Amino acid sequence: MKGKVYLVGAGPGDPDLITVKGLECIRKADVIVYDRLVNPALLEERKAKCKLIYVGKSPKGHAKSQEEINEILYQEAKAGNYVVRLKGGDPYVFGRGGEEGEYLYNRNIPFEVVPGITSAIAGLAYAGIPITHRGIARSFHVITGHLKDENEEVDWKTLTALEGTMVFLMGVSNLKKITENLMAHGKDPNTPVAIINWATTPRQKTIEGSLANIYEKALKENIKSPSLIVIGHVVNLRVSLDFYSQKPLLGRNIVITTGISQRRDIINKLRALGANAISLPTIEIKEIKPNYELDKTIENIHKYTYIVFTSINGVNVFFKRFFELGHDVRKLANIKFAAIGSSTAEAINKYGLRVDFVPREYVGESLVDELKAVISKDDSILIPRAKKARPFIVEELSKICRVEEIKTYETIKSREDNQYIIDTLKELDYPYILFSSPSTFINFKEIAGKDADDILKKSKIISIGPITTKTIEAEGYTIYKQAKKYNFDGIIEILLEER
Ligand code: SAH
Numbered sequence: 001m002k003g004k005v006y007l008v009g010a011g012p013g014d015p016d017l018i019t020v021k022g023l024e025c026i027r028k029a030d031v032i033v034y035d036r037l038v039n040p041a042l043l044e045e046r047k048a049k050c051k052l053i054y055v056g057k058s059p060k061g062h063a064k065s066q067e068e069i070n071e072i073l074y075q076e077a078k079a080g081n082y083v084v085r086l087k088g089g090d091p092y093v094f095g096r097g098g099e100e101g102e103y104l105y106n107r108n109i110p111f112e113v114v115p116g117i118t119s120a121i122a123g124l125a126y127a128g129i130p131i132t133h134r135g136i137a138r139s140f141h142v143i144t145g146h147l148k149d150e151n152e153e154v155d156w157k158t159l160t161a162l163e164g165t166m167v168f169l170m171g172v173s174n175l176k177k178i179t180e181n182l183m184a185h186g187k188d189p190n191t192p193v194a195i196i197n198w199a200t201t202p203r204q205k206t207i208e209g210s211l212a213n214i215y216e217k218a219l220k221e222n223i224k225s226p227s228l229i230v231i232g233h234v235v236n237l238r239v240s241l242d243f244y245s246q247k248p249l250l251g252r253n254i255v256i257t258t259g260i261s262q263r264r265d266i267i268n269k270l271r272a273l274g275a276n277a278i279s280l281p282t283i284e285i286k287e288i289k290p291n292y293e294l295d296k297t298i299e300n301i302h303k304y305t306y307i308v309f310t311s312i313n314g315v316n317v318f319f320k321r322f323f324e325l326g327h328d329v330r331k332l333a334n335i336k337f338a339a340i341g342s343s344t345a346e347a348i349n350k351y352g353l354r355v356d357f358v359p360r361e362y363v364g365e366s367l368v369d370e371l372k373a374v375i376s377k378d379d380s381i382l383i384p385r386a387k388k389a390r391p392f393i394v395e396e397l398s399k400i401c402r403v404e405e406i407k408t409y410e411t412i413k414s415r416e417d418n419q420y421i422i423d424t425l426k427e428l429d430y431p432y433i434l435f436s437s438p439s440t441f442i443n444f445k446e447i448a449g450k451d452a453d454d455i456l457k458k459s460k461i462i463s464i465g466p467i468t469t470k471t472i473e474a475e476g477y478t479i480y481k482q483a484k485k486y487n488f489d490g491i492i493e494i495l496l497e498e499r
Helices: 020-028 040-045 066-078 097-106 119-126 156-161 172-184 214-220 233-241 260-272 292-299 312-324 342-349 364-372 392-398 419-427 438-457 466-474 488-496
Strands: 004-009 031-034 051-054 082-087 111-114 140-144 165-169 192-197 205-210 227-231 253-256 276-279 283-287 306-309 336-339 380-386 402-413 432-435 460-463
Touching (some): 004 020, 040 276, 082 097, 119 165, 156 172, 172 192, 172 227, 192 233, 205 214, 253 260, 312 380, 336 342, 460 488
Parallel strands (some): 140 165
Antiparallel strands (some): 192 227
């Protein structure tokens, strides 16, 4: 069986700017070979057993040579794998994608290209610069600023004569040379210039000037690679078209430690607000299986007057089994539902069921206090929940009526290999790190191992509520802030206060 290589453009940085086809390739891949400009968030979409091979520059400055990369692609495909070669932007825009394709062609390995959105166009757009504009730029030119060899001739005269927008990639280290040569060959020193660093990412930074002064400005602002140099009058349109820099959480590094099943919603919300949301799943939900006690309870569900859910996972695991056993919601017609908080209530709503009771504060204490006021000794309560849950709720409610607790799942430490995320966290300056339960914190410490203390000490620790706070403080760390509403929306609220 022969494998195949997909040369996939990852887009310019924002993980949502990958193509539908590109994402599909990532989800199917057995092996992903990726480099520095690929947003690591895209790797979250890989399947559980996918092998990751990083070929970009390491912190020590070493990168794999093109020959080595070609050979890795060849060997992995020869071994029968579905290989994705993931590259920043579009694979054929200064990406050396063509060389990789040729290498595979010569060795009889089938291969396909999935084009990507190039930074040369999209990076400008995110800085409020349209690459063409009626009456201002009728063409555009994408040029390498990588002037390897002093003698390698750039035809400055022809370049200068072009009237369209000029975009230099890989050009910051040669900025002085580029601007000087263009002016020396007759380009107006007042021509507007912008430089966009880390375009379409939360680190995006843009500086503006003219051909005559942009070099000084770039030095002052310490602009480095990766950057796009844009030369032309379209730069002036930024005044009205710059939407991205308005995002409220732009530039904030926010680490989410929730399990895989729950992370999507909060990550999407944070990214839409401009944050760099990094997911490090610390927990996994493991259904208790087989669970005869649960099966029997579901069979006799009409005996209960209330079902109390204390987590989204509790809801989902219960209903999964309920439907698997062939029932439908009519069987629950005479039962009332209580949820510990609004997110848990929403999870119940998704099954087409309304929730009868949610306490004002989303903790066990409030649930018990307020529920006690509405139940009587004739009630019968079912609580399907995690294996190691606090006994408090069951103990308290039992004082009033019959309460039955069924353990339906356990929360275990994530088994994913996420060392590459830990490595990213070590590099970040003052990230926010969100903990949504005591186990996310405890597992984070285990997963990050010897790096945990360093990461936590330089992070702003955000806790979802008092129970989680207690665990974190008992471990000797200081909480930066605790959500006022004990759910993810509550966390987003306090992050937005930070502006
Ligand atoms: N294939 C890529 C370009 C690879 S060459 C594409 O189509 O976008 C690498 C150069 O691209 C960098 O030196 C920089 O000039 C530019 N670049 C890529 N991503 C960028 C980003 N997010 N912000 C600014 N420049 C970027």
